[in-house]
Amino acid sequence: HFFPVSYIKEFLDNMAMYKLNTFHWHLVEDQGWRIEIKQYPQLTEMAHWRDETIVGHARDSKTYDGIGYGGFYTQDQIRDIVKYAAERYITVVPEIEMPGHSCAALAAYPNLGCTGGPYEVKKTWGVMKDVYCAGQEETFGFLQNVLDEVCELFPSTYIHVGGDECPKDAWKSCSKCQQRIKDEGLADEHELQSYFIQRMEKYLSAKNRKLIGWDEILEGGLAPEATVMSWRGEKGGIEAAKQLHDVVMSPTTYCYFDYYQSENKTNEPLAIGGFLPLEKVYSYEPLPAELTEQEAKHILGAQANLWTEYIATTNKLEYMAYPRVCALAEVVWSPKPAKDYADFRKRLDTEFSRLKMYGINYCDHP
Numbered sequence: 001h002f003f004p005v006s007y008i009k010e011f012l013d014n015m016a017m018y019k020l021n022t023f024h025w026h027l028v029e030d031q032g033w034r035i036e037i038k039q040y041p042q043l044t045e046m047a048h049w050r051d052e053t054i055v056g057h058a059r060d061s062k063t064y065d066g067i068g069y070g071g072f073y074t075q076d077q078i079r080d081i082v083k084y085a086a087e088r089y090i091t092v093v094p095e096i097e098m099p100g101h102s103c104a105a106l107a108a109y110p111n112l113g114c115t116g117g118p119y120e121v122k123k124t125w126g127v128m129k130d131v132y133c134a135g136q137e138e139t140f141g142f143l144q145n146v147l148d149e150v151c152e153l154f155p156s157t158y159i160h161v162g163g164d165e166c167p168k169d170a171w172k173s174c175s176k177c178q179q180r181i182k183d184e185g186l187a188d189e190h191e192l193q194s195y196f197i198q199r200m201e202k203y204l205s206a207k208n209r210k211l212i213g214w215d216e217i218l219e220g221g222l223a224p225e226a227t228v229m230s231w232r233g234e235k236g237g238i239e240a241a242k243q244l245h246d247v248v249m250s251p252t253t254y255c256y257f258d259y260y261q262s263e264n265k266t267n268e269p270l271a272i273g274g275f276l277p278l279e280k281v282y283s284y285e286p287l288p289a290e291l292t293e294q295e296a297k298h299i300l301g302a303q304a305n306l307w308t309e310y311i312a313t314t315n316k317l318e319y320m321a322y323p324r325v326c327a328l329a330e331v332v333w334s335p336k337p338a339k340d341y342a343d344f345r346k347r348l349d350t351e352f353s354r355l356k357m358y359g360i361n362y363c364d365h366p
Contacts, residue, residue, distance in 0.1 A: 001069075001308040001309075001311060001312045002032065002034060002069075002070070002071030002072075003308075003314065003317070004071075005073065005077050005080070005081060007314050008081055009081065009084050010314075011023075011317075012081075012084060012085050012088055012090055013088070014325075014358075014360060015088075015090055016088035016089065016090060018325055018326065018329035019329060019333060020090070020325070020329060021089055021090055021091065022090065022091050022092075022093055022301075022303070023085055023090050023091070023092045023093070024093045024095060024160060024303060024305075025092055025093065025094050025095065026095045026097075026307075027073075027094055027095060027096065028095065028096050028097040028101070028102070028104070028105070028162075029097060029101055029104060030101050030102070030103035030104060030121070030122040030128050031050055031053075031103075031104065031121060031122050031123070031125070031309075032047070032048050032049070032050060032069075032070060032071070032072075032104050032121060033047035033048050033072065033104040033105055033108070034048060034071065034072045034073060035072060035073055035078065035094070035096075035150070035153075036072060036073065036074045036075050036078075037145075037146050037149050037150075038075070038149060039145050039146075039149065040108070040109065040142070040145070040146070042108035042109060043072075043104075043105065043108050043109075044072045045108075046107065046108045046121075047104040047105055047107055047108035047121060048070045048071060048072040048104070048121075049068060049069070049070035049121060050068070050069050050070065050121040050122065050123050051068055051120075051121075051123060052064040052065055052066050052067055052068065052069070052123050053065050053067065053069050053123055053124075054123060054124040054125065056270070057270065057272075057310075058124045058125040058126055058309075059273075064123060075149070075153055078153045078154075079153060082153065082154060082155070091156050091157075092154060092156060093154070093156045093158045093159070093160055093212070094150055094153075094154045094156070094159060094160065095160035095161070095162055096143075096146060096147065096150055096159070096160070096161060096162070097161070097162035098132055098143055098161050098162055098163070098196070098200065099131045099132040099134060099163075099166050099193065099196050100127070100128070100131045100132075100162065100163075100164065100165050100166030100167065101128070101162060101164070101165065101166075102130070102131055102132050103119055103120065103121060103122050103128050103130050104121045104122070105132075106119040106130055106132070107119045107120050107121045109142065111138060112132055112133060112136075112138065112139050112142055113130055113131070113132065113133055113170070114131075114133040114135070114170040114171065114173070114174035114176070114177060115130075115170070115174075125272075125309040125310075127165045127167060128167075129167045129169045129170060130170065131166050131167065131170055131171070132196075133170075133171075133174060133176060133177060134171060134177050134180055134192050134193070134195070134196045135171075135174055135175075135176025135177035135178070135179055135180040136176050140199060140200075143200065144200075144203050147159065147200070147203065147204065147207075148207075151204075151207050151209060156209075157209065157210050158209070158210050158211075158212045158227065159204055159209050159210070159211060159212070160212045160213065160229070161197065161200055161204075161211055161212070161213050161217075162213060162214060163193070163197055163213035163214050163216050163217040164213070164214035164215075164216045164231070165216070166193060166216065168189035168190070168192075168193075171189045171192060172189060177189070177192060180192060180195070186220075187220075188220075190219045190220040191220035191221065192220070193216070193217075193219055193220055194217075194219065194220030194221040194222070194223070195220075197211070197213060197217045197223050197226070198221075198223040198224075200223075201223035201224070201225060201226050202223075205225055210225060210226075210227055211223060211225070211226045211227070212226070212227040212228070212229055212248070213226060213227075213228065213229065214228075214229050214231055215228050215229065215230045215231060215232055215235075215236025215237065215240070216232075216236075218236055218239060218240060222240065222243065222245060226245060227245060227246040227247065227248065227300070228240035228245055228246075228247050228248075229247075229248045229250055229303070230247055230248070230249050230250060230251060231250050231251060231252060231255075231256075231305070232251070232252065233251050233252070233253065234249060234251050234288055237249050237251075237288070237299070238288050238290050238291065240298070241288075241291055241295045241296070241298040241299060242291070242295055244295070244298060245298060246298050246300050247298055247299050247300065248299075248300050248301060248302065248303050249286045249288075249299060249301070249302045249303070250302060250303040250304070250305055252274065253276075253280075254276070254280060254281055254283075254284035254302075255281075255284070255302060255303060255304045255305060255328070256274060256276060256304075256305050256307075257276070257304050257305065257306045257320050257321055257324050257325075258271055258272050258274075258305070258306055258307045258308070258309070258310065258311065258320060259271060259272065259273065259274030259275060259276035260273070260274060260275050260276070261275075261276065261277060261278070261320075261324070261363050261365075261366060262275075262277070262365065263275055263277075269310075269316055269319065269320075270310050271310055271320070272307065272309060272310055276324070277366065278323060278324055278327050278366035279341055279366075281304075281324045281327040281328055281331070282327040282330065282331060282339070282341050282344060283341070284302065284328070284331050285331075285336060286299055286301065286302040286331070286332065287299055287336075301332055302328065302331065302332050304321075304324070304325065304328050306320060306321055314361075315361050316361075318360050318361035318362060319361050319362065319363055320363075321362075322355055322360060322361070322362035322363065323348055323351060323352070323355075323362055323363065323366055324363075324366070326348065326351055327344070330344060348366075352364065
C-alpha cells in the first residue's frame with residue numbers, strides 16, 4: 001500500500017526517536033511501481049495503478065473490492081524525503097525489485113518479459129511467475145537506466161535490488177533465457193539468476209555503490225561485492241558472513257512486524273500470518289554464535305520488515321510497528337549482557353505514555 005509524503009516524514013521522526021538509522025524503502029512490487037523514472041513515463045502513468053485489490057487473505061479469498069488503487073512519489077518528493085531523513089541521521093536505502101516481483105513494470109513495458117505479455121499490475125498478494133526476461137539485453141538496459149536515476153536520487157552507499165522469490169518457470173520455457181544459459185556456460189536457471197544479479201552488481205560498483213539483496217542472491221553463486229539481507233532465517237546470513245560478505249540480519253522469526261502479535265488471531269487485525277510477540281523480538285541476538293570473531297564483523301546490524309499488503313492505513317501500520325520497534329531498537333543498540341526483558345517490560349509503561357502523547361497508535365497487549 002501507498003503512504004503519503006507527510007506520513008513518511010512522520011514515520012522517519014518516530015524512527016529517529018528510537019535511533020533507527022536506516023529506512024529501507026520498498027518502491028517496486030507486483031502490485032504497483034511507486035517511483036517516478038523520467039526515462040520511462042509509463043511506470044507512473046500506468047504501472048503505479050491496480051484496478052482493484054483482494055479483500056481478506058490472499059490464501060483463501062476470491063473477493064475483490066472493485067476500487068482502483070495507486071500512487072507514486074515524484075523525484076522532487078523523493079529528494080525532499082531523503083533530505084528530511086538525512087537531517088535526522090537516517091539513510092534511505094531504496095529497493096528496486098529484480099528479477100522477480102516485477103509484474104507492475106512488465107504491465108507497462110511487456111517487451112521486458114519472456115512472453116511479451118500481456119501482463120497486469122497484480123490485484124492480489126503472493127509470488128508471481130511473470131518475471132524479467134534474463135535472456136535479452138533490453139532488460140538489462142532498462143534496469144540500468146532505472147538505476148541511473150535511482151542513484152541520482154539516493155546518495156546511500158547501498159542500493160537494494162531485491163532478488164527474492166523469483167520463480168524460474170518463465171525462464172525454463174524461454175528460448176532467449178535458455179540461449180543465455182548456453183552462451184554463458186551456466187548450469188541452470190539458478191545460475192542464470194546469479195548471472196543477472198552479478199551483472200547488476202558490476203553496474204552499481206562502477207557507480208561506486210554497493211548492491212544489497214535478499215538471501216536468494218546466494219543461489220547459483222554470490223556476486224563478489226554483494227551484501228546479503230538474511231530473511232529466510234539466519235542460515236543465508238551465516239553462509240554469507242562465512243564467505244566474508246557483509247550481512248544485515250532480518251529473519252522472519254524475529255524481525256517480521258507484519259506477523260500477528262497475539263496467538264488469539266481473532267482479536268487481532270488481519271495479518272499475513274505468523275506469530276511474533278514482543279518478548280520474542282526482544283530475545284533476538286543478531287550475532288550468530290556459529291560465527292568467528294572475524295566473521296561476526298560482517299554483521300552490519302538487524303532490520304525489522306513491515307510489509308503492507310494487509311496494512312492499508314497509518315493507524316494499523318503503527319499498531320503493527322509499536323511497541324515491537326521499541327524492543328528491536330534496544331536489541332540492536334545494547335550489548336547482549338545488558339538486555340533484561342523484565343526491566344524492559346517495566347519501562348514500557350512509560351513508553352506507552354510517550355507514544356500516546358505523540359499520537360502514535362500501538363498494540364497495548366504485547
